[in-house]
Amino acid sequence: MTNINPYLATFDETIKLDWDRTGVLRERRNVILEHLRARLDGPSFDPCNQGSYDLRTGVHPLSGDYDIDVALRFNTTIDEWPDPVALKQRVLAGLEDLGSSVRLRRPCVTVFYRRGDEPLYHVDLAVYARDAHERLHIACGKPGDRPDMRIWQPSDPQALGAFIDGRFKDQDRVQFRRVVRVLKRWKDERFSSEGEAAPRGIALTAAALKWFRVERRQDPVDMRFHYDDAAALLAMVKAMHEYPERRLKAKLPVAPGNDPFERMTERQMEIFREELERLERALTTALGSPDRDGACDVLRRVFGDDFPGPEGKPTRKRSAIVASGSAA
Template sequence: MSFQTMFRRFDETIKLNRFDENAELREKRDRILKRLRENLSITFEPFNQGSYAMGTGVKPLNGDYDIDIGIVFNIDRRSHDPVTVKGWVYKALETHTTRVEWRRPCITVYYQQSGEAIYHVDLAILAKDPYSGALHLAIGKEHSAAEQREWQPDDRKGFMAAVENRFSGEDAAQFRRVIRYLKRWRDVHFSSEGRAAPTGLGLTVAAYYWFQPTKSGPSDDDLGATLALVRIIHGQFTSAWDPSSGQPGVRLALRFPFAPQDDVFARMTNQQMQEFRQRLAKLIEWLEEAQRTGSTAPLQRAFGSDFL
């Protein structure tokens, strides 16, 4: 069996379908939207976002599925406090499940089974400018001080459209597969707790900038495409000073290509960055070993037991 056949089979095992292809996810989303419509006196426009919307999602190893939805209010943000607007959504949903949390960038609804989260839905609350149509994200917690509240420019819709149109045909399919491979590698080799792991958004932005379709003869070469991308990402780290330790370090600074154009890896510490770089180097070793020897063992070490 060729590596390409194995990669395609691995992708079928780990990938998550988009919202419109997944009845259970649609049901969770639609229940929340129904509750909002019943309990809000103001209208809103929902949209799917995140990996489910872009077709880059992978099945979580911990069983906690993360669903992302944008809730857009047609309001003038200059006349509304962002925390107040988030409060409309929180109050409409606070008894929808046994656990609804107010987080700085979103409102999160958890669905639990036997005390364990099996789904959580992140609701990003946005205001649509009545003149330009630009979106701004409500930032702030329930009791945040005034300086911790803001309407942050947000063009995640623009990014999703750019990802959708980045490549076409078989190149687009390989692009999404490679993103899914990197997400599963991340899930296997980093803790899901805290911020030690590079985010799925960060890996997707890296692929958006640096992925190049790769073929071996007339066929796709997912191993070669993944290796080429990981080499580029690893090569983008630069020296940086760590003020907390007073020591030099390395960082990967990567700007989101649309508003708010922030660094998608900014929340990782220099120590976490160092571990990220080291694990990328190890991934390169495994991919090169597989390419050199024809052995599947290094690919199983890289991507876990689902790579068969």
């Protein structure tokens, strides 16, 4: 049997998107926030990262279109802004002379950076306000939406990160993140050309919170226990694949407590479960392979060219735009 954990570790180091490595994104985020503070005709706000940056589960996008999610927690109440779109329009107006393309979308206001026709990266700004009980709500909707789609939805941009920190301690939490990142890259590789069939990244995070279990193994030589990412990944994929109901269900443990898999159609769910079966077979085959060449070859077919070969190096070349590039 081949120990594929060293290859998974190299793979994770290659694909993970650390805040410390996102120089241009951090710079653009700060420019946008300062620009908005200076020109906003409305209440003040406190920003914070949210999404995969807050959870530290981000991966380099295969498309090259990097993004960062920023929460704008406004110092106002939802009673003062009964129409959430009105506050988002103030944000849009405050960014009109930024010099970049800005669009108001249903979940957020997005600033796009491009070089010619090539997307470089974008910054999603989600708008929040508090209710009378100090609970945060996110502004949903865009101009032209029906009244029932222009709503304040209970949501806290940092609640999920706090939940994960409370559930997993120290290196257990680090393994959780590694497994989520690997699954996100698998999703990008296997579904990038299949359109709407791809599950959302937040759905994989919700699935990990339901099915992931910490795995360690004892080294027969030094008798110490080491984290076994291969076993943890296989066990989670197997549990998802063998879920007894036709549709996978994994509700988020924080507000709004929705199930991200609900957005997938029956056919999309069918395709997703077929891909889970293929991934389970690949992991089982790699773990049972008598040589590392065969194991790496099998895993590169499901994880792509960033998964290292037997020599321990990935072959895909990636743009350095996030670390040192600049927008035109």
